[in-house]
Amino acid sequence: MAATDQPQAPSGGEMLTGLLSSLLVLLIAALCILPFDHKTFVDWVGTAFMAATPVQIVLGLLWHNNKPDHIGQLAQPVKGIALTALTCLVGAAVFATVMLLVGRGHGPTPMVVQYFIMSIVVIIWMLPIWQCWPLTLFSKDPLVFGVLTLVFSYLLAYLLWYVFFDYSLLAQIGHPHYYPELDPGGLLNMWTATTFFVTVAGLIVVHFLFDLWPIEKLTGKTAQPLRGIIASVYLLVLAWIVRTVFVDGLQMEPVEYMVRVPVCLIFGTFLVNNMMQFSLFNQQVQPIKGCLLLVCAVLVGAVMYEVYSWASALHAGQALGTGPAAGYAQEIWIASAMLGVTFPIIFLVSGFFGFWPLVRR
Numbered sequence: 001m002a003a004t005d006q007p008q009a010p011s012g013g014e015m016l017t018g019l020l021s022s023l024l025v026l027l028i029a030a031l032c033i034l035p036f037d038h039k040t041f042v043d044w045v046g047t048a049f050m051a052a053t054p055v056q057i058v059l060g061l062l063w064h065n066n067k068p069d070h071i072g073q074l075a076q077p078v079k080g081i082a083l084t085a086l087t088c089l090v091g092a093a094v095f096a097t098v099m100l101l102v103g104r105g106h107g108p109t110p111m112v113v114q115y116f117i118m119s120i121v122v123i124i125w126m127l128p129i130w131q132c133w134p135l136t137l138f139s140k141d142p143l144v145f146g147v148l149t150l151v152f153s154y155l156l157a158y159l160l161w162y163v164f165f166d167y168s169l170l171a172q173i174g175h176p177h178y179y180p181e182l183d184p185g186g187l188l189n190m191w192t193a194t195t196f197f198v199t200v201a202g203l204i205v206v207h208f209l210f211d212l213w214p215i216e217k218l219t220g221k222t223a224q225p226l227r228g229i230i231a232s233v234y235l236l237v238l239a240w241i242v243r244t245v246f247v248d249g250l251q252m253e254p255v256e257y258m259v260r261v262p263v264c265l266i267f268g269t270f271l272v273n274n275m276m277q278f279s280l281f282n283q284q285v286q287p288i289k290g291c292l293l294l295v296c297a298v299l300v301g302a303v304m305y306e307v308y309s310w311a312s313a314l315h316a317g318q319a320l321g322t323g324p325a326a327g328y329a330q331e332i333w334i335a336s337a338m339l340g341v342t343f344p345i346i347f348l349v350s351g352f353f354g355f356w357p358l359v360r361r
Contacts, residue, residue, distance in 0.1 A: 014279035017358050022275045025349050029342040038316045046336030047108040050116040051098065052091025053344050054123040054150060059083060060351040061127050062146050080353030102158070104182060111167060111182045114194055118157040121201040126153050128212065129204065129231045133224035162186060164193045195258040199239040202262030205269050209297065210290030253323055259331045260305060267338050268301030274350045308334045
């Protein structure tokens with residue numbers, strides 16, 4: 001994701017800084033996971049991290065880690081600590097609210113977890129594609145419409161979750177955490193809905209490698225809401241095509257597809273873009289630059305999938321099963337560790353702390 005407030009690394013040092021910072025990200029993620037047993041990590045830790053992710057995206061993507069103003073003016077590492085504390089505070093409030101209103105006291109059920117996933121999908125959708133419209137109609141102050149967009153995204157995520165997600169599959173298999181009162185009984189099977197919307201989020205993130213090309217070409221100089229409509233239709237159709245190719249054409253199991261393709265692509269994109277301070281292939285023009293970055297993101301994502309597969313067995317003490325018969329144990333662990341935990345830490349290291357202390361202003 002693009003950022004306008006990136007610190008400047010020493011000339012020619014972006015690659016080294018990115019590699020060292022990526023290792024730091026993985027180390028912090030491991031330290032966040034290791035103290036917990038497998039069930040606690042998947043059910044509670046990963047979910048709690050997801051609760052804080054939308055506010056991180058607003059702080060980084062919309063406010064470029066410079067708002068609120070009194071925090072943005074601080075020097076590192078105090079600025080990073082303050083942004084992290086703010087994220088934890090908002091995340092804790094969101095976590096408690098969702099557990100009460102959506103989870104109704106039943107804990108981190110599959111329903112609650114997938115609602116949190118939808119909240120991340122929607123905030124990624126609202127910022128670059130809809131440019132915070134219609135909340136910008138109420139105020140032109142970025143702090144105000146940013147907060148409004150965050151609240152609106154949670155409400156819109158609930159609407160989409162309520163309309164499209166159906167959990168009757170859990171009732172059929174006798175899942176211990178199926179509660180009929182939490183099941184919205186939506187239009188699509190829970191995994192069909194999840195894999196589709198995660199694909200949409202993945203495509204939005206991948207388009208940052210192309211500086212939003214060809215979305216900017218398609219929308220031209222159109223204003224909102226027409227810009228958002230055109231871009232959303234394009235992304236929804238493209239997501240349907242991509243998912244159909246892999247799931248129906250290549251016969252990939254849907255949850256395996258979700259983790260191996262959009263989840264790994266999102267992760268790979270942030271490693272080659274954000275962690276490398278947006279410095280790779282800058283001598284190239286679009287879409288050539290985007291294609292080169294995409295190749296790197298695919299390769300990095302594939303490698304990291306194997307790393308996290310190995311880490312899942314190490315953490316659980318045994319190889320985790322895959323597929324529906326095993327309850328997607330390995331797939332859920334990898335997704336929770338990769339995007340649930342490590343993804344927010346990428347924001348923390350590269351955005352909140354601005355690569356401090358490796359890079360100093």
